[in-house]
Amino acid sequence: MTPVSSHSPHGQSPLRTVQVLGGGNAGSSTHVRSLAAGLVARGVKVTVCAPADAERTYDFTGAGAEHVHVPRSSDPVSVAALRAVCADADLVHAHGLHASFRAALAVGGRRVRTPLVVTWHDRVHAEGARAQLLRVLERRVMKAATVVLGATSELVDRARRTGARDARLGPVALPARPCPPAEPDDPDRRRPKIRAGLGAIGRPLLVAVGSLEWHRGYDVLLDAARVWRRLDPVPLVVVAGEGPLRAELQRRIEDEGLPVVLIGSRDDVTDLLAAADLALLPSRREARSVLAQEALHARVPLVASDVGGIPELVGDAAELFPDGDAEALADAVVRLLAEPGRCEELKDRGVRQAATWPTEDETVAQVLSVYDELTQPTPLL
Incomplete structure (x- = not known):
């Protein structure tokens, strides 16, 4: 240098x-x-x-x-x-x-x-x-x-x-987050403990992170979650974040019986991603998404909207869907949950893509x- x-x-x-x-x-x-x-x-x-x-x-x-x-x-x-x-x-x-x-x-x-x-x-x-x-x-x-x-x-x-x-x-x-100390008796215990705490035992865990605001596209996420109710087992969608739309989103979740949980702001996003099967980014606008970077670094398959700087950031290391298209989002998730080989491919591509970032x-x-x-x-x- x-x-x-x-x-x-x-x-x-x-x-x-x-x-x-x-x-x-x-x-x-x-x-x-x-x-x-x-x-x-x-x-x-x-x-x-x-x-x-x-x-x-x-x-x-x-x-x-x-x-x-x-x-x-x-x-x-x-x-x-x-x-x-x-x-x-x-x-x-x-x-x-x-x-x-x-x-x-x-x-x-x-x-x-x-x-x-x-x-x-x-x-x-x-x-x-x-x-x-x-x-x-x-x-x-x-x-x-x-x-x-x-x-x-x-x-x-x-x-x-x-x-x-x-x-x-x-x-x-993306500054490195401090790594939590490993469990002294079992370094792999953290992931099942987090999944159990969220209620994702024996079912896929999908994680989204970001403030509860309109531009985050959570209305699209809830629309897509209707489709996932038909899966067996039904995936659990966990949204970490807080914001002005919380009451409105919670009302929809309850009225429509959606498999979505709003868990508020969290300081353990690294752990949440490590426990997830998929990361979801349905935003209507994004520049250099922190969640996208953390997901690829953590080898978590990412499903994201094709807006703003996301395509440039992730390249071919994520499943992209058209902005606002809940059906395409739902289909991408269903496809990945049924194709573990494709998930492994995205994980490997994610590591290679992350290596290109400064x-x-x-x-x-x-x-x-x-x-x-x-x-x-x-x-x-």
């Missing part, structure tokens, strides 16, 4: 960077934590501007960064606080649309322009007037950014169409090479 400079443009002191995170989701917040640790290890000074609750959850200071509480709001007081932190930075790196908009306001209007790098993890969706506002924010952010790093090719293309002067593919690595170290190196490019002095002609 080519070494990358961690010095300021003048070569006298460490590169000073500010990472700006708003109300980021788990994916972007985990990425910032991973990035901060990797940058600090390479001699970069990192300040993370994020709400206090993000620091409590992701422990940026534990990664060696300095944390400064900056509220999610874009009001003048919050922007002024962010501007003060960015005043001495060699480079500012923002994650997510709203955080990037605040960062653009904070670094704008200065006589010496501070380079602004934006990582676009996923698109924000909305309806009506809010959708129009988001389009305006997208244009403002893309035009203000010195470099936009899109997590998928689709996001890179959209950034260019929206006005980005320099948009590049910048895949985000590691955390490679992700940090790529980001640092962009920093180096943007902060090196321009040679005199």
